[in-house]
Amino acid sequence: MAADDTTAPVPPSPWERERPARDRVSTARAPLTRERVVEAAFTVLDRQGLDGLSMRQVAGELGVTVSALYAHVSSKDDLLELMYTRLFDDFAIPEPDRERWEEQLRDFARSVRRRLLSHRDMARISMGHVPFTAELLPHVESLLALFRAAGLPDRIAAEAGDLISTYVDGFVLEEGIWQDRAARQAGDDDPSLSRPDWREMAGEMQDYFAALPAADFPHLRALSGLMVMDSSDDRFDIGLEIILRGLASYLPDQGAGAPDA
Structure with a gap:
């Protein structure tokens, strides 16, 4: 703004x-x-x-x-x-659009993730940083405006930004940990040159879960083919979608089925 x-x-x-x-x-x-x-x-x-x-x-x-x-x-x-x-020098959140609030939040979260991934360990720095400085307050204000324009109750709007930021930080932190591990295994000094082989890792995990005793681990066996099967981008989007659908349940037009704020 x-x-x-x-x-x-x-x-x-x-x-x-x-x-x-x-x-x-x-x-x-x-x-x-x-x-x-x-x-x-x-x-x-x-x-x-x-x-x-x-x-x-x-x-x-x-x-x-x-x-x-x-x-x-x-x-x-x-x-x-x-x-x-x-x-976040050139970061901008668009004017709130009540009809597109979920799409705007998806764009926001994906953009923050890309920026955090642009430098090593930025997620760790982010998690130890309070974003209420003069430079960053306009971003916080714009994000709150987006939540309120969507119609979320004030109590939920006040917490939603921190929820999404924590999700993005935690996801990118995990990505960084696995990237550093891949670099160590490959003997690379620069982790940006290494990428974990997610497909190989997923296959190993799926095979392991599928081989567990059915009597003790029925759910892990039943879902083994779906565990860790997606790329990091897909996993991020699925987690984000779960959060957005949860927020949407608080909108007034959800009626009696909406959880109490």
């Missing part, structure tokens, strides 16, 4: 940290900016993962001293927050 020119500035939230002024320049030979620090951090993150990301590694990537970074970021936590915010 475009902000009105007369809109008052958003007050700082309790989660925001003190940062140096944006225009400060370090004394390093090459001009150092906050944007360059964030880009270097993404490079280190993709190469070494969150556990290997440190201020020292970022400084090394830029060819500066660690102290030079502190003219632009106050701490590693501050840097992670800036990275998360940067990921």
